[in-house]
Amino acid sequence: MSDVSLTIDGRDVTVPAGTTLLSAAQKVGARIPTICYHEHCTPNGLCRICVVEVEGTRALVPACVAQASERIKVHTRNARVERRRRTILEMLSSGVDLSEAPELLELMSEYHADPTRFPESERREQPVLDDNPMYIRDYSKCILCWRCVQVCADDAQFTYALNFSGRGFATNISTFFEKPMPETTCVFCGQCLGVCPTGALKPKREWLLERGLAPNEIMRETISTKRKPKR
């Protein structure tokens, strides 16, 4: 593979062809924020928080998937980019509970995003799904980064217990006909918990502990929600 030379925030850099703008930016010390991106998952470029301006292109470009090309001029954080990122964060926080997403809260403050910018917004509030002894699903905290679906499928476990329901703002992570986890193909590997960035997926014991339960109560709780027999 040959090398390509480009300019990022006024600095020249040469990288191997095929390098993403995200990695190329790291080389010049420019930090581009990411949300959905995870180094062990197939990048989908869907959160768009990593968008950057490439001179001469109409729309902004997602740095996690866009590849460096010869002589392009990239701006990783000009006023336009900053404004789009801030708006995305403000829209996100107006619909989702980010209280247990420290990285996102940090981004919010870095970009001066106002969590009350969009009043009277519909929130993605829904009851916690507590249907198995291993983990709970609190989709009020879900930012739809897709990582859990990806690791459950071709990116890691090949279990295919998770997919989506609905679409648009009403999209949710879902099992087949919203069945309880023990009735699905879930093998309780825990991969999804490992990649969840917002605490939407959480070990059941941790969740009970946070709710102030004593160890003996936790023991009783996690034994009582036994697997339901498969039909």
Next chain:
Amino acid sequence: MDAFRDLTRLRSILTEFAPQGRTALLPALHAAQHLYGWLPEAIATEVGQALGVPLADVYGVIDFYTMFQRRPAGRTIIRVCEAPVCAFAGCDAVFDAVCRHLEIGPGRLNADGVFTVERAPCLGLCDRPPAVLVNEAAFGHVNPAQAASLCVGSPMRLTSFVGGDIRRLTANCGRGLPALLSDYEASGGYKGLKRALQMKPEDVIGEVKASGLVGYGGAAFPTGVKWEGAARAPGGPKYVVCNADESEPGTFKDRLLLEEDPHRIIEGMVIAAYAIDASKGYIYVRGEYPYAFRVMQEAVGAARQADYLGKNLLGSGFEFDIEVRLGAGAYVCGEETALFESIEGKRGFPRVKPPFPTTQGLFGSPTVINNVETLCNVPLILQQGAADYRKIGTEKSPGSKLFCVSGRVQRPGLYEVPFGVTLRHLLFDLAGGLKEGCVLQAVLLGGAAGAFATEKDLDVPMSFEGFRAAGLPLGSGAVMVFDDTADMLDVLRRLAAFFAHESCGKCYPCQLGTQRQYEILERVAARRSLPGDADRLADVGWTMTDASLCGLGQTAALAVLSAMKLWPEIFEEKDKRPDRHV
């Protein structure tokens, strides 16, 4: 659940689909729904197991497409269009009347379990609003008093008016009947293909490039360049896909071409296939066009019989066949990569581009995907030659263009004009001007994903270069005319509701932005805006335009942003008390 115990018929159908695997998911779900009326868990399980698709994915697909029923639905589904033009013509009253007649609420079964009533996004019948689709039958100019006759399905089918300065693409349209193969051949049909087969594939591409033909789906990309890219791309098998997922509110040109001149589309596809060496093609017809789907299926069968499709077609040694696919209610599938995903049996999530379809399209193979109208130009180009083809239109926009005129004009309909005529000519000379006593307020060009033009734009030449200079989109060719009695904020609210309903939910700017845009416009249209709403609207709009993953999100705020530029005063803070309507 008794009805579902008998799975024999389903199983025998699934045996036919099974060898295809996941790509047969939408066709199999359509077939299953046809049998049982809806798609309960037991049926979805059978389908998933037969095709080898994970059950969670089957559910993901069922729940993505609005025409797949997760709950018991009636044998007769009545879909009332709620797009802006139908809204203006009183679709809400029709919807209420039908619900009252059947004594049911939206999405519910009536007492004897025969009927379901739903609201539908644009049904592509904008020339005769308000429109209703009763299973496969389309009804226009429906009034609330007709609720009962709608339910018994008495035919009210009206033919669309087709006119214009020139009738090249629409030569066989306007009769309300599909042109049969013999009609098409009599009008010079398939001569372009016969000429193409005498040429080298690269010369066919050369001819299309020389014609200056560009994509009419909205992006205006040069067709010949696209074909060349796919022809040169390594790998295969290659595909030709016809994007017949016309869903842009205010647009019905593709529907008419599909319903009334199906062979022109087939001929265009075979020529494209020959040029890039593809052996398989798909026509993806939107779910709301079941009649067009049937016409296309019959036409493909007739073309196969007549040796225009299949192995060694017309003795050329070249092989190409077409499969007609039916969508299931998802505007986003008009986005080319989402359409591929749908054919592959997935949710219609657009893919990140690049890679582009010409190198990695359907099933990851080099693919040419063209809009219906674009493909309809191809036979003409090959028949006449590029030089003659270019005699119509302007230097930079050769040929003719179809415009779908709807709203407050005397003669709504489909008009074919050479590129370069003015909007004034289209609206006043051809469509007869505004309805008696109406005063022009605005024209929405390009559909929901379009922008508003006003009186001052009437003399702009309608060509790619003319519109670009005036900052207007040519888009899909939708021309919706609003008079001064239209509440533009209500129009915008409906457009915003449409996008919020149709966003796939993949990328954040569109998933969140279409929802926030709708919420703000709902407030503004109800004259109870909050301080700062205009700023919020602009911020959301520009973020969607600038940062969304696909064309849907990138255009979901165009109309709103253009309205904010034209009429900033209507977005300004109004009296917040709900009783003080202006």
